[in-house]
Amino acid sequence: MGLFDKLAGWLGLKKKEVNVICLGLDNSGKTTIINQLKPSNAQAQDIVPTIGFSIEKFKTSSLSFTVFDMSGQGRYRNLWEHYYKEGQAIIFVIDSSDKLRMVVAKEELDTLLNHPDIKHRRIPILFFANKMDLRDALSSVKVSQLLCLENIKDKPWHICASNAVQGEGLQEGVDWLQDQIRTMRT
Amino acid sequence: MSSVPVEMKDGAVSSSKWLDAHYDPVANLYTFSSCVTLADLHGDGENKLVVGDLGTGAGNMKLKVYRGTGLLSENTLLDLPTGLVSFLMDQHEPRTPAIAVASGPFIYIYKNLRPYFKFTLPTLEINPLEQDVWNQARGDMIDPMTLKEMLEGIRDKADIPLSVRTLRFLMLEPQEMESYVNLHKEQPIRRQTVITCIATLKKNMADDDAVSCLVIGTESQDVYILDPEAFTILSKMSLPSVPTLMDVTGQFDIEFRIIVACRNGNIYILRRDSQKPKYCIELSSHPVGLVRMGKNVVVGCAQETMQSFTQKGKKLWTTYLPAPVTTMALLDLPTRGFQAVLVALANCEVHVYRDKNLVSTIKTQDVVTSICFGRYGREDGTLIMTTKGGGLIVKILKRTAVFDDRDSISGPPVAQSIRLNVPKKTKLYVDQTMRERENAVAMHRAFQMDLSRLRLAAARAYVKALESSLTPMSASLTEPLKMNAVVQGLGPSFKLTLNIQNTAACRPVMNLAISFLYDENLYSMRTAFFKIPLLVPGLNYPIDTFVECLSDKGISDIIKVFVLKEGKSTPLLTAHINMPVSEGLALN
Ligand SMILES: Nc1nc2c(ncn2[C@@H]2O[C@H](COP(=O)(O)OP(=O)(O)O)[C@@H](O)[C@H]2O)c(=O)[nH]1
Numbered sequence: 172m173g174l175f176d177k178l179a180g181w182l183g184l185k186k187k188e189v190n191v192i193c194l195g196l197d198n199s200g201k202t203t204i205i206n207q208l209k210p211s212n213a214q215a216q217d218i219v220p221t222i223g224f225s226i227e228k229f230k231t232s233s234l235s236f237t238v239f240d241m242s243g244q245g246r247y248r249n250l251w252e253h254y255y256k257e258g259q260a261i262i263f264v265i266d267s268s269d270k271l272r273m274v275v276a277k278e279e280l281d282t283l284l285n286h287p288d289i290k291h292r293r294i295p296i297l298f299f300a301n302k303m304d305l306r307d308a309l310s311s312v313k314v315s316q317l318l319c320l321e322n323i324k325d326k327p328w329h330i331c332a333s334n335a336v337q338g339e340g341l342q343e344g345v346d347w348l349q350d351q352i353r354t355m356r357t
Numbered sequence: 358m359s360s361v362p363v364e365m366k367d368g369a370v371s372s373s374k375w376l377d378a379h380y381d382p383v384a385n386l387y388t389f390s391s392c393v394t395l396a397d398l399h400g401d402g403e404n405k406l407v408v409g410d411l412g413t414g415a416g417n418m419k420l421k422v423y424r425g426t427g428l429l430s431e432n433t434l435l436d437l438p439t440g441l442v443s444f445l446m447d448q449h450e451p452r453t454p455a456i457a458v459a460s461g462p463f464i465y466i467y468k469n470l471r472p473y474f475k476f477t478l479p480t481l482e483i484n485p486l487e488q489d490v491w492n493q494a495r496g497d498m499i500d501p502m503t504l505k506e507m508l509e510g511i512r513d514k515a516d517i518p519l520s521v522r523t524l525r526f527l528m529l530e531p532q533e534m535e536s537y538v539n540l541h542k543e544q545p546i547r548r549q550t551v552i553t554c555i556a557t558l559k560k561n562m563a564d565d566d567a568v569s570c571l572v573i574g575t576e577s578q579d580v581y582i583l584d585p586e587a588f589t590i591l592s593k594m595s596l597p598s599v600p601t602l603m604d605v606t607g608q609f610d611i612e613f614r615i616i617v618a619c620r621n622g623n624i625y626i627l628r629r630d631s632q633k634p635k636y637c638i639e640l641s642s643h644p645v646g647l648v649r650m651g652k653n654v655v656v657g658c659a660q661e662t663m664q665s666f667t668q669k670g671k672k673l674w675t676t677y678l679p680a681p682v683t684t685m686a687l688l689d690l691p692t693r694g695f696q697a698v699l700v701a702l703a704n705c706e707v708h709v710y711r712d713k714n715l716v717s718t719i720k721t722q723d724v725v726t727s728i729c730f731g732r733y734g735r736e737d738g739t740l741i742m743t744t745k746g747g748g749l750i751v752k753i754l755k756r757t758a759v760f761d762d763r764d765s766i767s768g769p770p771v772a773q774s775i776r777l778n779v780p781k782k783t784k785l786y787v788d789q790t791m792r793e794r795e796n797a798v799a800m801h802r803a804f805q806m807d808l809s810r811l812r813l814a815a816a817r818a819y820v821k822a823l824e825s826s827l828t829p830m831s832a833s834l835t836e837p838l839k840m841n842a843v844v845q846g847l848g849p850s851f852k853l854t855l856n857i858q859n860t861a862a863c864r865p866v867m868n869l870a871i872s873f874l875y876d877e878n879l880y881s882m883r884t885a886f887f888k889i890p891l892l893v894p895g896l897n898y899p900i901d902t903f904v905e906c907l908s909d910k911g912i913s914d915i916i917k918v919f920v921l922k923e924g925k926s927t928p929l930l931t932a933h934i935n936m937p938v939s940e941g942l943a944l945n
């Protein structure tokens with residue numbers, strides 16, 4: 172740790188570091204969301220489907236995020252669980268216009284919640300009901316019903332409708348997540 | 358940090374291998390597997406469901422496209438579709454597939470869901486005699502009656518079948534003939550056939566996005582291969598019967614195989630450079646579904662069986678199904694290296710078979726008439742089914758699903774292949790076998806004789822018991838009763854308890870009475886006849902009565918109990934109670 176960092180830590184200026192895992196089916200908008208959360212000078216213009224995963228680091232006013240952007244394609248979904256241990260928060264992205272695959276999203280969420288590395292931890296989960304701008308998108312209430320979110324009793328969770336392309340709804344979610352992380356004992 | 362166990366209602370991992378993605382019982386989709394396909398119509402990586410809907414009754418035939426759970430577009434079809442395929446016609450960008458819908462003698466090609474081209478099957482050869490006769494009619498050399506007679510003569514011994522025009526003419530009433538002849542005589546005669554099945558064949562590359570030819574089977578027992586761009590006939594092959602189901606592999610320019618199930622109950626295998634089928638598989642009943650698994654063919658037959666053959670016609674196995682097959686499809690998951698056969702049955706089940714082993718059963722709400730498995734939307738393992746009642750069912754194979762052969766009960770159990778430690782044969786055993794071998798006939802006879810005697814004796818006893826209602830169980834269907842009796846006491850007073858039970862499932866029994874028959878010199882009873890209350894099914898009714906023994910000679914007798922039904926002369930039940938000797942009298 173550099174001297175400057177130490178100084179900043181003593182003065183309370185040092186930002187808390189958190190690992191956030193970003194999960195969701197392919198094409199739900201994970202990479203787009205993370206790209207939006209980055210400072211504008213670091214944003215990528217074209218977003219291509221993620222292969223395997225990619226790691227993004229960025230800072231907000233109070234936290235320093237390390238985000239694992241996991242590929243949502245079926246064949247990569249078994250990689251997710253290897254990152255659960257490191258994760259201190261989860262962002263779960265749902266394409267709210269993909270009604271057909273809502274069951275698949277639910278299945279993956281249930282598998283996540285029942286994983287030994289997640290099951291007994293009070294880890295905050297932020298849900299983005301993304302692509303709310305599309306005509307046939309379901310409301311965030313409907314999405315949370317279909318995913319049975321009311322059954323998550325022992326973890327703080329929050330759902331926001333979002334439009335990742337325009338950046339709408341993202342700030343609300345990230346604010347909630349920051350509050351949760353700040354109140355967490357480490 | 359506090360940790361509370363996750364308590365979730367739906368958290369328990371369900372054992373099903375399928376996720377229920379969508380079910381619409383009133384989707385109004387009436388179709389068969391041959392008219393359903395999945396294709397990336399818009400080139401956006403999201404597969405659409407394309408259905409040739411046969412509608413109900415006449416009309417309502419539609420080309421429907423679904424995206425996810427919703428209907429994206431509808432085009433009216435002019436005639437009933439018999440088959441539908443998607444294929445890439447050319448190398449132009451964007452590489453979006455075209456849809457070919459076969460109906461009647463035509464193939465309608467749609468590009469970007471707009472009608473693009475109509476292909477018509479070549480006309481068939483005309484019977485020259487028929488042509489002659491019509492030429493005479495055109496020259497007004499013969500009247501309609503003569504025309505009819507001549508055509509009828511030709512019809513009965515024609516090698517080349519007559520045209521539809523002639524056949525229709527032969528059905529007309531005499532007064533309609535003249536106008537019909539005048540209407541048609543100027544036009545040339547045409548003989549058309551219709552398409553019975555359609556498939557695709559890669560032109561010269563094996564890639565997923567390679568250009569494909571259309572392969573069509575016709576009612577005239579031919580198979581045609583069409584060029585994808587010019588729609589010219591590249592090849593024509595003849596079959597001994599009408600093709601109904603078809604599977605095509607390979608590439609047209611290199612080597613290909615067409616497996617065709619025909620209406621005569623045979624399967625033929627056509628290859629490049631052979632105008633006639635190379636191999637033939639004769640089935641014991643008609644094929645209703647055809648799936649190719651690698652190099653083998655799996656056929657669903659009308660007699661509730663499924664059979665597998667090599668492409669050279671060698672039979673590999675047969676499996677018996679619990680109900681008739683309605684349709685079949687291949688379950689292919691290349692990413693997981695898994696292949697299986699999906700068989701829809703008339704008992705509202707879809708079975709998944711790996712070889713002859715049943716690995717999964719899906720129950721459906723209605724009989725499935727079409728199955729399509731593949732990538733739908735962005736999900737690779739999607740199973741799409743339509744039902745007899747017009748419903749649409751979409752299921753998605755779980756990412757974690759594993760098909761275990763041992764899940765199934767069919768097939769030989771593992772224990773069968775374990776060798777047993779059989780002891781050596783003893784001398785006694787050998788002698789015994791010798792004796793059995795030498796006296797087999799006599800032993801068999803003796804055994805049969807004893808068996809017959811035993812049966813006779815049993816039957817006699819049974820008849821006797823029935824005739825005299827001697828059994829403690831009533832044989833009557835309307836009053837199924839059970840009774841037992843208990844005698845208590847030392848004498849001379851005895852307590853007699855009769856336990857009566859109505860063994861019917863739910864019907865009460867009424868109007869019963871009990872009467873006793875005994876030697877009046879020996880016993881006396883306060884009441885020798887009384888009525889029984891209504892008997893509720895299943896309950897035990899203990900009925901007590903008292904018997905006085907009158908003799909002090911140490912003798913005893915039988916008391917007969919009859920359960921009687923009002924208005925019936927024979928008793929329902931009879932019980933004989935062996936009374937004990939009265940010991941109590943000595944005390945007096
Ligand atoms: N209309 C709309 N499109 C979105 C939204 N978010 C993402 N997309 C698009 O969805 C596609 C997939 O996004 P991507 O971030 O690669 O998804 P990932 O697979 O979850 O990482 C891209 O074409 C995005 O432009 C949204 O909120 N609205």
Ligand SMILES: [Mg+2]
Nearest residue numbers: 201202220221
């Ligand atoms: Mg991505």
